[in-house]
Amino acid sequence: MEENRLVWVDCLKFLAIIGVIGIHLSSSLLNNDILFSSNWFQGVFMSSFFRFAIILFVMASGYLLLRKQQSIYVIPFRIKRILVPFIFWLIDYALIKVFVNGALGTSWDLFDLIEYLFMGFLNPTNISIQFWYVYMILGLYIFSPILSRWIQNAPIKEIEYLILIWVLISIFQFFDMDSILLDYLRYFTGAIGYFVLGYYLTIKEKRILHDRRFGLNLFLLGTLITMFGTVILSYILADQSLFFIQLGDITPGACLQGIGLFIMVFNTDFSKIDKRITNLIVKVSISSYGIYLVNILVINLLEKFNIINFNAFPIFTMGFYIALVLVISYAIIGLMSRFIILSHFTGRKSVSFKGIRPKL
Numbered sequence: 001m002e003e004n005r006l007v008w009v010d011c012l013k014f015l016a017i018i019g020v021i022g023i024h025l026s027s028s029l030l031n032n033d034i035l036f037s038s039n040w041f042q043g044v045f046m047s048s049f050f051r052f053a054i055i056l057f058v059m060a061s062g063y064l065l066l067r068k069q070q071s072i073y074v075i076p077f078r079i080k081r082i083l084v085p086f087i088f089w090l091i092d093y094a095l096i097k098v099f100v101n102g103a104l105g106t107s108w109d110l111f112d113l114i115e116y117l118f119m120g121f122l123n124p125t126n127i128s129i130q131f132w133y134v135y136m137i138l139g140l141y142i143f144s145p146i147l148s149r150w151i152q153n154a155p156i157k158e159i160e161y162l163i164l165i166w167v168l169i170s171i172f173q174f175f176d177m178d179s180i181l182l183d184y185l186r187y188f189t190g191a192i193g194y195f196v197l198g199y200y201l202t203i204k205e206k207r208i209l210h211d212r213r214f215g216l217n218l219f220l221l222g223t224l225i226t227m228f229g230t231v232i233l234s235y236i237l238a239d240q241s242l243f244f245i246q247l248g249d250i251t252p253g254a255c256l257q258g259i260g261l262f263i264m265v266f267n268t269d270f271s272k273i274d275k276r277i278t279n280l281i282v283k284v285s286i287s288s289y290g291i292y293l294v295n296i297l298v299i300n301l302l303e304k305f306n307i308i309n310f311n312a313f314p315i316f317t318m319g320f321y322i323a324l325v326l327v328i329s330y331a332i333i334g335l336m337s338r339f340i341i342l343s344h345f346t347g348r349k350s351v352s353f354k355g356i357r358p359k360l
Helices: 007-029 038-049 053-066 072-099 110-122 129-153 156-174 192-203 212-237 252-266 275-286 288-304 314-337
Strands: none
Touching: 007 038, 007 053, 007 252, 007 275, 007 288, 007 314, 038 212, 038 314, 053 129, 053 192, 053 252, 072 110, 072 129, 072 288, 129 192, 129 288, 156 192, 156 252, 192 252, 212 252, 275 288, 275 314, 288 314
16 A cells, blocks of 8 residues: 555545435435335434435545645646546446346437537436535546645635634534525535535544544534434424435535544544555445446446345344445456546546545
8 A cells, every 4th residue: 555645534535425425325214105104214324324425425535625726727637537437327327227227218319319418417317316416526526736736825714714604504504504605605505614624624623523432423423414304304394304314415424424523534533543454444435436336337226126125124234235245346346447448437546555545
């Protein structure tokens, strides 16, 4: 393993991709047809537990990109590294939906297929729900040269001011308050707060932010808020409520989870951890973007052959299914990366393990 790797950042990405797979697997249990059943409660718990996933990806990227000033000349390279694998997999998903799932019906022509692909690029969630992340992270990457130049020269109070406004606006947005003021403060909403937090939490000299127990308490509190919030609201409404489980996870529970895990990982001494474990963490981290793009395809395939089946005790089988999807997704990305013509399409660099550190 390369000596200058930031293993703690790799660990964030490792946990993030585990969380992503956990969210995608447990989502099938958030079903009105099994509302208030044992499986539904287990699904709520597992889905609540993994809400940190995308937040850790964004915070890791925020740290890597904001710790030094970024040149605008690297933007085309970064866009290419995000878009090329995305385009490849989006087309794959779209063709499977058309030829296997009959997304265009039985009578369609080439123009219908082209239109379907074009509309898919405009709104990729119509092809596969996880693709929303790609356009979100692209926006942050494009904005990062301006943000990094400001943040490297800004007093910490100014950074805290941005985070404070982001928190307040996010609260208003979470409770869906209708105000024209919010329309003009959209700059402070969304993932940008997590992006900045990923850098801020590493430079803020405050004892509590270096206390792993504090991080664990934040994580547990965030999990409980999401879980009990979902159960209580569902009982009140006599219908499944996903108010605390929202796309993008700009929710109090997910926020506390992400910050808590970040604090725990950042303050972990990885030199004391077995090298075999850190090697595994780094290898998965390197392929995390490709795994993110392909994992739903793997899950759908395993469900089709009834290999993934949550009929009984899902909470006990979830760990096995996560490991299975991770291994298969990693194998697909690794296999494709061996071919030069496909190496750019996997989301993983076709370099040896000791190569330069990739950035998500």
